[in-house]
């Protein structure tokens with residue numbers, strides 16, 4: 001029998017698309033130099049402020065998230081500036097690569113893959129090896145599935161007038177409590193293919209007053225990702241260059257949905273699914289790659305002893321159309337990653353765990369079918385809050 005298979009994304013970006021947002025984009029036919037489109041841009045920026053939980057400026061670029069990361073480097077720094085990067089995975093390494101590409105002197109605090117950053121070591125570096133112009137970090141390190149204590153970092157950096165804290169929250173936004181204004185997160189970066197439930201192609205950056213002051217003095221060359229130029233354009237409801245119109249229309253629609261659903265509910269949803277996934281994985285006798293400070297965005301799971309995680313990923317995709325992410329770099333073949341950010345629900349998770357059980361059994365693992373699903377269900381029953389129930393009803 002030939003099985004009917006639907007494709008379902010369980011990757012931490014791209015994530016499943018919100019159908020209403022896609023449909024709105026398909027039905028739109030805008031020219032961007034019109035009042036109608038300017039209104040849409042202004043509303044989108046307001047919605048983004050809500051999503052970021054900030055009163056700071058939020059900028060928008062037609063690029064993947066890395067574009068805004070690069071923009072943060074070139075807009076806030078001058079060649080030769082000293083910077084500190086807290087790195088715990090492939091995306092922390094991206095900050096290092098970006099800062100080095102523009103001639104910064106980079107100091108690093110490194111955590112082994114699967115571990116969160118040692119925040120006290122960051123404090124020691126900031127206090128004894130500074131001054132640094134910028135401290136770079138991930139809110140959540142998607143390659144390993146850990147979360148970092150950006151609130152504590154904000155407390156360290158906010159009293160230093162010459163240092164900005166730059167947070168890659170590309171998978172942190174919509175999956176964890178983030179308070180840029182209260183915590184002193186000077187630049188926060190996001191990307192469209194994550195918790196905002198739309199396709200890849202837009203990058204976001206919130207910028208604090210302290211960061212704007214640093215931008216005035218910074219001398220790195222910049223052109224497309226010129227933050228000050230983009231701020232001026234966005235104030236008029238425009239972008240400096242041709243905007244990604246269809247993506248903006250779907251972003252506007254998705255953010256309307258998210259505003260009605262509620263930022264805190266979105267975060268609570270990711271937290272619930274992540275905890276249920278962790279309990280399921282443990283019940284199946286598998287090991288979590290991130291033992292401490294696991295993120296709500298993605299759960300990284302170690303492949304059973306002697307098995308390449310690629311075999312699990314291949315079987316999940318071929319048998320069930322369930323697209324799960326492999327490890328990146330040296331983690332490839334050792335872990336697989338199951339996402340929870342954005343448009344995922346309990347039904348997605350229950351079925352992913354059920355499929356995983358079948359795949360593991362077929363690959364010869366001795367597991368008891370249903371154990372992981374039961375653990376996920378029990379966690380769901382334990383944690384499902386009445387507030388979330390009333391919103392989703």
Ligand SMILES: Cc1ncc(COP(=O)(O)O)c(C=O)c1O
Pocket residue numbers: 012013064065066067091138140141142143168169170171191
């Ligand atoms: C934490 C983090 N930082 C940076 C990126 C890079 O974003 P993009 O691929 O949109 O450039 C990703 C993408 O997965 C990410 O998860």
